[in-house]
Amino acid sequence: VNARLQRFLFALVTLPLLLVAAARTQQTGPVVPLPDPLPILGTNEQRVRISALKGFSFPWALAFLPDGDILVTERPDNPYVGKPGYQPQIYALGIRNALGLILHPRTSELMDAEHGPLNGDEVNFIEAGHNYGWPVISYGRAYGGNLTQGGSGPERAEPCAPGMDQPFLFWAPNIMPGGMTYYTGDRFPAWKDNLFISGLGSTQLHRVVFNGRGLPTRRESLLTELKQRIRDVRQGPDGLLYMVTDSADGALLRLEPVAGG
Numbered sequence: 001v002n003a004r005l006q007r008f009l010f011a012l013v014t015l016p017l018l019l020v021a022a023a024r025t026q027q028t029g030p031v032v033p034l035p036d037p038l039p040i041l042g043t044n045e046q047r048v049r050i051s052a053l054k055g056f057s058f059p060w061a062l063a064f065l066p067d068g069d070i071l072v073t074e075r076p077d078n079p080y081v082g083k084p085g086y087q088p089q090i091y092a093l094g095i096r097n098a099l100g101l102i103l104h105p106r107t108s109e110l111m112d113a114e115h116g117p118l119n120g121d122e123v124n125f126i127e128a129g130h131n132y133g134w135p136v137i138s139y140g141r142a143y144g145g146n147l148t149q150g151g152s153g154p155e156r157a158e159p160c161a162p163g164m165d166q167p168f169l170f171w172a173p174n175i176m177p178g179g180m181t182y183y184t185g186d187r188f189p190a191w192k193d194n195l196f197i198s199g200l201g202s203t204q205l206h207r208v209v210f211n212g213r214g215l216p217t218r219r220e221s222l223l224t225e226l227k228q229r230i231r232d233v234r235q236g237p238d239g240l241l242y243m244v245t246d247s248a249d250g251a252l253l254r255l256e257p258v259a260g261g
C-alpha cells in the first residue's frame, strides 16, 4: 500500500467529511452510508487499485470503482466471497465511471449515475451480484463514432446480452452526470419524488419524473441558462436544493421556490 493511499484511507477513517472534499479534487465519487451502517465509496480514481487493498483490514466496508468498471466492498456477505476467479470484495460488476452514488431515500436501494462513452450515460439500481454490462454492452459507442471499435466502445454492437442488466435510465446524447439526489422535501411540491442529476459537460440540472409505480415518464433540463458544469446536487435539511458548480470560480447554489410562483 503506497503512502498516498495510506493517507487517503487515514483521512477516510478520521475525517469522513473532509474526505468528500478531498475526494472531489481527485475526481472520485461520493461516500454513501449504507443502512447496516457501513460507508461505501465509489471512485473512478485509476491509482487506487484493488491489489493495493490486500492485507488492509477495514473496520467497515468500502466500495471502490478502481477502473470505473466494478464496485467492491469488504462485506463478508458479498456475492462473490468463496467463488473461484472473483475477488471477494466484488459487490457488482460492469459499472462504468459512476460519479453519482446514492441510496434511494425511500427504499434504501443503491443507485448509481454513470458515464457512458459517446452516449450511453446510465442510472442503475445496483444489486449485489449483478452485472451492469460494461465493457461488453452499452447504448453508447466509441468516441470516434464507431459502434464497438477504437478501444472506447462496447465489445458488442447489440446493447443487450444474457446475464447483464439493462440500465434503469440511459441518455443519448449524454448528460455527463455528476451527483444525484432523490427529492423528498416539501419546498418544491411539484418536484416531490423526482430524481435530480447534476450535469457536468451538459451544464444543467437534469430532472426525471416517475409515475406511481416508480417508472420514469418524463425528463427535463433545468438551469441550462447558467452554462455551468454542475458537480453535485443535494437536498438540504430545509428541503431546498443545493448545488456546487465545477470551475475555478465554483459556486455553491441554493435553489428556492419563487413566492407565489
Ligand SMILES: [Ca+2]
Pocket: 094, 122, 132, 133, 134, 137, 138, 165, 166, 167
Ligand atoms: Ca450498463
